[in-house]
Amino acid sequence: MQNAFLASGAIAVLTGVVGIFVVLRANSFAAHALAQISFAGAAGAVLLRLEPLWGLIAFALAGAAGLGVLSVGGARRDAATALVMTAALGTGALFLVLNNTYATSVFSLLFGSIVGISRSAVAGTAVLALITLAMLGALFRPMLFATVNLEGARARGVPLTRLNSAFLVCLALAAAATIPIVGSLLVFALLVAPPAAATLLAKNPLQAVVLAVVLNLTCSWGGIVIAYYTTLPVGFIISVLAASTYLAARVYNERVRA
Amino acid sequence: MSVRLGDRVVLHDITFDVEAGEFIGIIGSNGAGKTTLLRTLLGLIRPSSGTVSIFGRPVRRGNRSIGYVAQRTVVDPDLPLRGSDYVSFGLDGERWGFALPSRARSQEIAKAIEAVDATDYADKPIGSLSGGEQQRLFIAQVLLQQPKILLLDEPLSNLDMRSGQEIVNLVARLARERGMTVLFVTHDMNPLTGVMSRVLYLASGHAVVGTVADVVREDVLSDLYGYHVDVVRVGDRVIVVAGDESCAHP
Amino acid sequence: MLVDPEVRAALIAGAVVAVLCGAIGVFVVMRRASFAGHAITDVGFTGGAGATLAGVSPLGGLLTFSVLGSLLISRLGDRVRERDIATGTVLTVALGLGSLFLWIQTRYVSEPASLLFGSIFAVQAEVLHVTIVIGSAALIALAVLYRPLLYSTISPDSAEARGVSPGFIGGAFLVLLGVAVAEAAQLVGVLLTTALLVGPASAATYLTKRTSAAIALSMAIGLAVITLSIALAYESYYWPPGGKGWPVSFFVGALSLAAFVAARAEVRRRRLSVLIDEEAE
Numbered sequence: 001m002q003n004a005f006l007a008s009g010a011i012a013v014l015t016g017v018v019g020i021f022v023v024l025r026a027n028s029f030a031a032h033a034l035a036q037i038s039f040a041g042a043a044g045a046v047l048l049r050l051e052p053l054w055g056l057i058a059f060a061l062a063g064a065a066g067l068g069v070l071s072v073g074g075a076r077r078d079a080a081t082a083l084v085m086t087a088a089l090g091t092g093a094l095f096l097v098l099n100n101t102y103a104t105s106v107f108s109l110l111f112g113s114i115v116g117i118s119r120s121a122v123a124g125t126a127v128l129a130l131i132t133l134a135m136l137g138a139l140f141r142p143m144l145f146a147t148v149n150l151e152g153a154r155a156r157g158v159p160l161t162r163l164n165s166a167f168l169v170c171l172a173l174a175a176a177a178t179i180p181i182v183g184s185l186l187v188f189a190l191l192v193a194p195p196a197a198a199t200l201l202a203k204n205p206l207q208a209v210v211l212a213v214v215l216n217l218t219c220s221w222g223g224i225v226i227a228y229y230t231t232l233p234v235g236f237i238i239s240v241l242a243a244s245t246y247l248a249a250r251v252y253n254e255r256v257r258a
Numbered sequence: 259m260s261v262r263l264g265d266r267v268v269l270h271d272i273t274f275d276v277e278a279g280e281f282i283g284i285i286g287s288n289g290a291g292k293t294t295l296l297r298t299l300l301g302l303i304r305p306s307s308g309t310v311s312i313f314g315r316p317v318r319r320g321n322r323s324i325g326y327v328a329q330r331t332v333v334d335p336d337l338p339l340r341g342s343d344y345v346s347f348g349l350d351g352e353r354w355g356f357a358l359p360s361r362a363r364s365q366e367i368a369k370a371i372e373a374v375d376a377t378d379y380a381d382k383p384i385g386s387l388s389g390g391e392q393q394r395l396f397i398a399q400v401l402l403q404q405p406k407i408l409l410l411d412e413p414l415s416n417l418d419m420r421s422g423q424e425i426v427n428l429v430a431r432l433a434r435e436r437g438m439t440v441l442f443v444t445h446d447m448n449p450l451t452g453v454m455s456r457v458l459y460l461a462s463g464h465a466v467v468g469t470v471a472d473v474v475r476e477d478v479l480s481d482l483y484g485y486h487v488d489v490v491r492v493g494d495r496v497i498v499v500a501g502d503e504s505c506a507h508p
Numbered sequence: 509m510l511v512d513p514e515v516r517a518a519l520i521a522g523a524v525v526a527v528l529c530g531a532i533g534v535f536v537v538m539r540r541a542s543f544a545g546h547a548i549t550d551v552g553f554t555g556g557a558g559a560t561l562a563g564v565s566p567l568g569g570l571l572t573f574s575v576l577g578s579l580l581i582s583r584l585g586d587r588v589r590e591r592d593i594a595t596g597t598v599l600t601v602a603l604g605l606g607s608l609f610l611w612i613q614t615r616y617v618s619e620p621a622s623l624l625f626g627s628i629f630a631v632q633a634e635v636l637h638v639t640i641v642i643g644s645a646a647l648i649a650l651a652v653l654y655r656p657l658l659y660s661t662i663s664p665d666s667a668e669a670r671g672v673s674p675g676f677i678g679g680a681f682l683v684l685l686g687v688a689v690a691e692a693a694q695l696v697g698v699l700l701t702t703a704l705l706v707g708p709a710s711a712a713t714y715l716t717k718r719t720s721a722a723i724a725l726s727m728a729i730g731l732a733v734i735t736l737s738i739a740l741a742y743e744s745y746y747w748p749p750g751g752k753g754w755p756v757s758f759f760v761g762a763l764s765l766a767a768f769v770a771a772r773a774e775v776r777r778r779r780l781s782v783l784i785d786e787e788a789e
Contacts, residue, residue, distance in 0.1 A: 032543075082546055090703075232608070350655070
């Protein structure tokens with residue numbers, strides 16, 4: 001149980017930070033797509049008798065690369081994201097079919113295995129999280145600049161396409177780190193709604209990041225506790241809590257503005 | 259009239275009359291309130307105080323006698339829409355269903371396209387055309403509703419100087435030929451000097467209206483802006499500069 | 509192959525979805541609403557699944573969820589970033605509920621794969637009939653919305669000045685989209701629906717210069733993709749090592765992406781050759 005809190009704590013921090021940028025860059029679709037794409041990779045790894053986690057990471061990075069390439073000249077970014085996602089999912093379906101044995105390990109990646117998690121898995125997650133956060137730390141300033149002032153950043157020589165690709169890689173790594181814990185269906189919950197709530201309520205970017213982490217921690221730990229007492233699935237509780245934070249923030253904002 | 263948006267007063271006590279057939283340049287930098295003014299004239303925003311009337315009647319939404327050439331038009335380079343298809347919205351774009359092709363329709367559309375000298379490229383996908391070519395088609399679209407008033411919101415912003423001047427001359431010619439009143443929003447009044455009768459100078463939500471000679475003067479504009487401005491004349495062009503700093507506003 | 513009744517049913521179902529999604533998809537691509545399209549498909553499908561679990565009419569659950577989802581997305585988001593967040597939040601709720609339903613069902617079912625990916629070869633007749641009815645209604649609604657929707661998509665400010673409220677027309681479109689694709693998903697699954705919604709339309713909009721032509725081409729490409737996919741899936745039973753059929757969703761996903769990439773490359777090639785010609789002159 002303690003491991004579950006540790007692991008979800010690490011996840012909450014990671015997704016809180018990455019999520020702020022997902023929200024600011026309007027990249028929610030990419031986040032969702034990468035989660036689905038990674039899942040297909042895990043299925044492929046099982047087929048090849050490898051650890052699902054490797055397939056997860058490989059496909060996540062490949063997906064990030066694919067999205068990066070296809071979004072150059074960006075007018076159809078959303079269509080490209082949808083199509084890469086469905087192609088990957090179809091491939092995942094193929095892997096599942098070609099598997100001779102029933103792949104329980106793959107399905108645990110759908111829902112995550114937060115309660116039964118081992119110490120080594122926590123360590124692995126923490127390492128991936130640290131790498132991703134380090135990358136984000138380096139990218140923080142230019143990405144923020146490009147987000148609020150695209151033309152200005154371009155004029156100052158910020159390498160926008162490389163920045164975009166780097167961010168997608170961060171997203172991919174964050175997804176890969178998070179999925180074994182919370183499951184691919186729900187990694188998305190922590191990347192969008194609570195960070196979005198944070199951006200609505202915070203007054204500056206740093207505040208937003210801190211608030212996003214706090215909200216994610218609340219949803220994750222609160223979710224674990226509630227799930228323990230109601231025996232409902234953890235992922236379901238967390239996603240409902242996460243969505244509510246955004247809706248609550250919207251209501252609050254509209255009341256205050258009006 | 260005054261206009262409030264949210265808790266900000268965007269336009270303070272603007273009062274002016276426009277005679278039919280006039281060509282008014284509405285000059286101001288971004289944030290001065292130009293778009294708000296236009297949207298109020300279109301009936302899309304209600305003034306918090308005062309009245310706005312067109313031809314003696316209060317403004318309302320969807321008034322066909324006002325032709326609005328908007329500032330931003332989403333033109334995806336790969337949009338499946340020919341120039342002429344775009345123009346055809348001017349006839350009945352807001353009506354339900356879809357239009358059945360007819361000879362009368364095609365002829366009307368062709369005439370509007372001819373009026374703006376765009377016949378050569380109207381059949382190409384609109385996303386593949388240059389800024390000036392697109393701007394002509396935007397105008398052609400509005401001509402189809404046979405407006406009495408033409409509202410143009412920053413039509414020159416993406417154009418080089420020569421194309422910009424061509425558009426101004428086109429609009430002036432069409433206005434004369436069809437007896438239209440023109441309200442031309444831009445931030446550089448120089449291309450308009452030959453054709454406009456009066457200028458409405460907008461700064462921080464306050465306005466001054468009159469002929470160029472009356473309005474574009476240091477005392478009037480300094481009063482409007484609230485700080486000292488210099489009016490520099492270079493040949494027959496005018497540039498308005500703020501105080502000692504060189505933030506030039508043509 | 510055509511003798512097999514399952515294949516015939518699959519072909520009909522696929523054709524219905526391809527035509528419906530092909531037409532609506534053109535607007536989805538032009539309005540940059542692929543995320544919303546996918547999300548609402550998921551939302552509606554979850555509603556249908558939940559209703560089935562609860563023993564109520566799946567159609568009712570589907571309609572309620574997809575209309576609610578569309579209205580919520582529409583209400584919560586007008587500008588690009590807000591729309592993105594709104595879609596993401598609604599999708600979060602839907603996925604959460606979906607995982608709940610899946611969790612409930614996997615306690616009784618041992619093969620969640622088919623629940624997730626659907627199987628076009630196991631099409632149910634009643635669902636097919638309902639889909640045809642809803643699909644036809646959706647196409648009629650699209651025809652009625654056609655002009656103001658296109659106008660507002662391309663020139664939202666001009667259209668607004670002419671009396672077309674962008675919020676209203678956008679919301680109406682999302683509701684129409686939601687109902688149509690959610691029902692299609694009931695028939696062939698979320699994956700196929702999303703792929704057929706975005707792929708053929710994105711290819712067609714690259715290749716044509718008139719919207720009506722784009723819609724026709726989009727439907728044609730969709731039909732080609734689904735027919736080819738079903739045929740390949742059928743044949744794959746005989747491919748080595750034999751005995752396992754490759755899923756239709758794999759072919760649909762791959763072909764839809766391929767159509768998009770090919771059309772994009774073709775357009776780039778054309779543009780490049782125009783530039784080269786101009787330089788040569």
